[in-house]
Amino acid sequence: MASPAVEEPPPAVLLFRRRLDAAFDAALRQRYRVLDFFASGEPLQDFLAGAAALPDPPRAAVVVGGFAARVDAAFLDAAPSLAFVFSTGAGVDHIDLRECARRGVAVANSGTVYSADVADHAVGMLIDVLRRVSAAERFVRSGLWPAQGEYPLGSKLGGKRVGIIGLGNIGSLIAKRLEAFGCVIYYYSRKQKDPVSYKYFSSVHDLAAESDVLVVACALNKDTRHIVNKDVIEALGKDGIIINIGRGANIDEVELVRALKEGRIAGAGLDVFENEPKVPAELFSMDNVVMTNHVAVFTSESRSDLRDHTIANLEAFFSGKPLLTLVLPW
Amino acid sequence: MASPAVEEPPPAVLLFRRRLDAAFDAALRQRYRVLDFFASGEPLQDFLAGAAALPDPPRAAVVVGGFAARVDAAFLDAAPSLAFVFSTGAGVDHIDLRECARRGVAVANSGTVYSADVADHAVGMLIDVLRRVSAAERFVRSGLWPAQGEYPLGSKLGGKRVGIIGLGNIGSLIAKRLEAFGCVIYYYSRKQKDPVSYKYFSSVHDLAAESDVLVVACALNKDTRHIVNKDVIEALGKDGIIINIGRGANIDEVELVRALKEGRIAGAGLDVFENEPKVPAELFSMDNVVMTNHVAVFTSESRSDLRDHTIANLEAFFSGKPLLTLVLPW
Numbered sequence: 001m002a003s004p005a006v007e008e009p010p011p012a013v014l015l016f017r018r019r020l021d022a023a024f025d026a027a028l029r030q031r032y033r034v035l036d037f038f039a040s041g042e043p044l045q046d047f048l049a050g051a052a053a054l055p056d057p058p059r060a061a062v063v064v065g066g067f068a069a070r071v072d073a074a075f076l077d078a079a080p081s082l083a084f085v086f087s088t089g090a091g092v093d094h095i096d097l098r099e100c101a102r103r104g105v106a107v108a109n110s111g112t113v114y115s116a117d118v119a120d121h122a123v124g125m126l127i128d129v130l131r132r133v134s135a136a137e138r139f140v141r142s143g144l145w146p147a148q149g150e151y152p153l154g155s156k157l158g159g160k161r162v163g164i165i166g167l168g169n170i171g172s173l174i175a176k177r178l179e180a181f182g183c184v185i186y187y188y189s190r191k192q193k194d195p196v197s198y199k200y201f202s203s204v205h206d207l208a209a210e211s212d213v214l215v216v217a218c219a220l221n222k223d224t225r226h227i228v229n230k231d232v233i234e235a236l237g238k239d240g241i242i243i244n245i246g247r248g249a250n251i252d253e254v255e256l257v258r259a260l261k262e263g264r265i266a267g268a269g270l271d272v273f274e275n276e277p278k279v280p281a282e283l284f285s286m287d288n289v290v291m292t293n294h295v296a297v298f299t300s301e302s303r304s305d306l307r308d309h310t311i312a313n314l315e316a317f318f319s320g321k322p323l324l325t326l327v328l329p330w
Numbered sequence: 331m332a333s334p335a336v337e338e339p340p341p342a343v344l345l346f347r348r349r350l351d352a353a354f355d356a357a358l359r360q361r362y363r364v365l366d367f368f369a370s371g372e373p374l375q376d377f378l379a380g381a382a383a384l385p386d387p388p389r390a391a392v393v394v395g396g397f398a399a400r401v402d403a404a405f406l407d408a409a410p411s412l413a414f415v416f417s418t419g420a421g422v423d424h425i426d427l428r429e430c431a432r433r434g435v436a437v438a439n440s441g442t443v444y445s446a447d448v449a450d451h452a453v454g455m456l457i458d459v460l461r462r463v464s465a466a467e468r469f470v471r472s473g474l475w476p477a478q479g480e481y482p483l484g485s486k487l488g489g490k491r492v493g494i495i496g497l498g499n500i501g502s503l504i505a506k507r508l509e510a511f512g513c514v515i516y517y518y519s520r521k522q523k524d525p526v527s528y529k530y531f532s533s534v535h536d537l538a539a540e541s542d543v544l545v546v547a548c549a550l551n552k553d554t555r556h557i558v559n560k561d562v563i564e565a566l567g568k569d570g571i572i573i574n575i576g577r578g579a580n581i582d583e584v585e586l587v588r589a590l591k592e593g594r595i596a597g598a599g600l601d602v603f604e605n606e607p608k609v610p611a612e613l614f615s616m617d618n619v620v621m622t623n624h625v626a627v628f629t630s631e632s633r634s635d636l637r638d639h640t641i642a643n644l645e646a647f648f649s650g651k652p653l654l655t656l657v658l659p660w
Contacts, residue, residue, distance in 0.1 A: 120486070131447075133620065134458075177510045177511060277476045284471045290463065298461075
């Protein structure tokens with residue numbers, strides 16, 4: 001489809017997104033002059049200085065979560081024309097919100113585009129750990145079944161007390177799904193949620209002590225870094241299971257690996273790690289751990305939803321309309 | 331707990347159960363004289379003849395599904411004292427119901443003891459196939475993540491049309507769980523179920539043609555053998571996924587493997603196979619297939635529930651009370 005004829009050149013947009021996604025790129029380039037950091041091959045400061053020197057410097061940036069540059073004071077100093085940062089993830093731990101607020105830079109994120117997919121993945125990993133699906137998979141593929149003796153039993157979902165850390169959009173969707181399996185839902189969040197009937201805990205430690213399963217579904221910030229620490233793992237106990245679809249650094253990974261090695265917790269399902277793509281090698285030989293490569297958001301449906309949602313936010317920004325999924329107002 | 335003092339010796343029970351389960355065995359032996367076929371090491375006919383020659387020949391048999399002897403005319407001829415056969419599985423395809431009915435032998439099964447666990451496993455395998463959990467697991471464990479380029483996208487659960495073959499207890503529990511993920515539920519059964527709002531299909535072929543996912547959740551009998559055949563697989567089509575937690579022979583396995591090899595369906599999650607414990611070796615290299623070793627019922631909770639349920643049925647039989655989960659009345 002041809003763009004409508006316009007008098008002015010299309011606005012410039014900074015892009016920080018390493019993974020290839022041809023449809024996403026095409027949709028952006030159809031509407032904007034895209035200044036692509038990873039394609040430029042330039043050091044960050046040079047790239048930003050070049051953009052700032054343009055006659056029509058970029059007012060918006062699209063930044064992927066996780067692997068890209070951090071949008072901090074130095075970044076914002078080097079790109080003084082920026083008025084809007086869009087994060088293609090739900091997490092905004094790569095964006096210094098305080099600095100953005102101070103400068104009047106609006107921030108929006110992927111909102112709920114990924115929430116159902118992340119919740120599905122969390123539930124899938126929990127079933128997998130409890131019912132030993134991936135372990136059975138390895139067993140069958142290795143050809144061991146015909147020679148088997150006894151196979152270790154799994155554990156039932158129904159009746160399990162699942163403590164969710166962070167009952168936002170994703171956490172709520174996880175709870176809704178697990179209710180259908182007969183799980184009992186508890187949660188921790190900064191404040192008790194009002195219309196929610198699940199039992200609330202004001203301390204993660206107490207939540208862990210009362211739960212069979214802990215699901216980490218919170219954002220990463222200074223308050224939630226290592227929110228699952230040695231004490232929480234100990235409170236969860238040797239029959240406990242931890243699922244993490246938040247951020248790797250929500251858990252003290254060294255302590256988690258140690259507890260798994262020493263049998264002080266029963267298992268874990270991990271989509272995120274503290275130093276991605278590095279995964280502690282000790283985990284590779286553990287049958288009670290299920291690991292995926294930060295793919296909880298990875299479906300073709302959510303990718304096309306994200307593309308539409310990103311464009312919709314940029315269009316709103318450039319036409320002065322309200323942003324769809326505001327994290328910080330300008 | 332000690333048994334109550336009794337005048338007569340405890341009744342004899344035939345046991346056909348290969349897997350060790352110390353608590354199950356102890357519970358049986360505490361109440362009955364257990365004649366254990368697999369422990370005897372005898373050929374079946376000798377074992378049955380020996381039991382029949384006892385002064386107090388066995389009136390009840392406990393028979394595991396799947397791997398044990400078939401309870402057919404020859405079996406029943408050799409054990410004329412039998413009046414009750416209890417199947418420790420939900421499936422009774424290893425019991426010739428017609429012969430049992432003709433001789434007035436009652437048959438009961440595990441009833442709904444396993445249903446929730448089987449439904450959970452089915453949903454776990456579906457998430458696993460759609461979201462590539464086991465494939466991602468292999469990827470991470472192989473250490474490939476740090477060197478990765480693009481990783482293949484999964485597919486969203488929400489909105490998927492899931493066609494369930496057999497809307498009994500297990501099928502209904504699968505449906506209930508998948509509704510919480512936003513799936514659309516269709517079903518096939520011999521007759522339309524009355525209080526059910528899911529769309530009914532009177533033909534498996536038509537169900538497959540309208541579905542993204544087929545879940546096999548029916549019993550195995552002459553009508554359901556190869557109920558998923560070449561035509562059904564073709565109707566499901568190249569984006570379709572098949573989950574089987576019924577019996578291996580519900581699917582024409584040769585055709586299924588061929589369709590997977592040729593990309594005529596998108597993937598499969600299989601807990602059961604036609605010639606267990608043999609699994610077609612072609613499947614071992616497929617990333618779009620999730621295989622487990624007939625463990626959908628394997629949880630410690632369902633095992634202890636089964637123990638209680640077996641004893642309760644035997645106690646009812648020996649005291650002349652109604653059986654709890656009758657398949658065939660005497």
